[in-house]
Amino acid sequence: MVDFQTYYAVLNLYSDYARVCDSADWDKWPEFFVEEGIYRLQPRENYEQNLPLCLLALESKAMIRDRVYGVKETLYYDPYYQRHIVGIPSILSIELHEQGELIRAEANYVVVRTKLDAESTVFNAGYYRDEIVRTDMGLKFLSRLCIYDSEMIPNSIIYPI
């Protein structure tokens, strides 16, 4: 049984992450990860067939920063708003890890995209599968795997999920 303080901290982590992703404050996105932190966005079909390919496989905080640079400076794309609706997280386990506690948690998400001059549509639906560690700066992701059901990407994904 997880204590309320821990659960509350996980809730905060999830809601802060969603807020940053939706507010276009991209520089804050890597800060949710430890230095060796991993971010992966993977189609469910690959995950379930044990195929390793991801849509994005960012294997360190440095690589996540490279993605931020891409979003801000190098990619040409149709601008859009996004809105994350994240479900209540389930804590799957808490175990001892070399840096202290390792929390495994999951939560469903839906991301709604709104392009200029267009209606709001469901952009990406899936769930987060996370490994979270305690640091001096609070809870951080050791890994965040976004496994999405959405069979067809509506053209492209630019911003972080």
Place this chain on the structure above:
Amino acid sequence: MSASEPIFPPNPQWTEVGTSQVPFWVYTRDDLHQRELERLFYSKHWCYIGLEAEIPNPGDFRRSVVGERSVIMVRDLEGNINVVENVCAHRGLRFCRERHGNQKDFFCPYHQWNYSLKGDLQGVPFRRGVKQDGKINGGMPKDFKLEEHGLTKLKVATRGGVVFASFDHEIESLEDFLGSTILHYFDRVFNGRKLTILGYRRQRIPGNWKLMQENIKDPYHPGLLHTWFSTFGLWRADNKSELKMDEHFRHAAMISTRGKGGKNEEVVSGVDSFKETMQLNDARLLDIVPEPWWEGPTAVMTTIFPSVIIQQQVNSVSTRHIQPNGHGSFDFVWTHFGFEDDSPEMHQRRLIQANLFGPAGFVSADDGEVIEWSQEGFEQSPTKHTVLEMGGHEIGNTDHMVTETLIRGMYAYWHKVMEV
């Protein structure tokens, strides 16, 4: 154009001389789209189906698409690869709903018609009728022959582990279809090594399917649109490169060797995407290790008309399958793969470099976006035309990439086959 000319003429004619100007209406008309399906996807052209490595065992199947027709690629119990149309001969259902799996036969759930993995009808329930109170009720007519009601079988060709198929059983051989020039670049990737499937990426791009063929026949854009290509010299106008076509100008290979990147005023001056001071935080994104089979070039992008693109961009290798749905949209399915002799490091390298490509890729995400914007422009003014005059008006192989000759070539072929 004067204001009195209609924006939507009922029967527009190709009045442009040659193919260095292509009318926007080639991308916007449903009637032309259907003619393209008939003449380009359903006859006289081998279409990409998948990779043998996706169905390694007898009974393995995987759904795929030819044009807009659902098909099933299956390895039968003798180990041969068949491709059949996913339409039941009885009531026309697309009966195969799983994307992949393993079965000893096919059956349609509606009336339980049963087919072998070669597509032959094996049995239908109540064929001889149903006996009740001493009499036989119903049943198929005496002249009903199972062999006349199989699934539609496609002609199949495999080469180097790649599966192609055609509804047209009179089609020339795959090798003749590709031609010796393109065959060389095809065999360079698929040289008999066993492939390892890394996974799939799927995107729906709201644009005409031809735009994706054009995108990979257009070496003019990568060093301009794509920061990663211009800044790191992966694909740029000052790279050593060649463009080659088959004799019909339908297929092409863009062959390029990475330059040193950096600031060559000639090619980056005024280019918005060029970032002189850009440096990667994690160098693994471009940890390029040359492979012997490249035989020099660091990138070869091969377009096989109309259905597939074969990508080798440094250590990232994939097939990109074009699956139209109507004149204004297509699904683009990427199958990334490696080779069975890849070291664990090379395996990981291919996965990390895959970040450059696909629907979220540092490079490729742009391509889907600009195709969408092109289609929007075409739809609003279908009588205008594109301008494909970079490198002149000629069609021919070149030893540089500052040209749109491959797109002109594709439209010369298209124009001939489509008779518009």
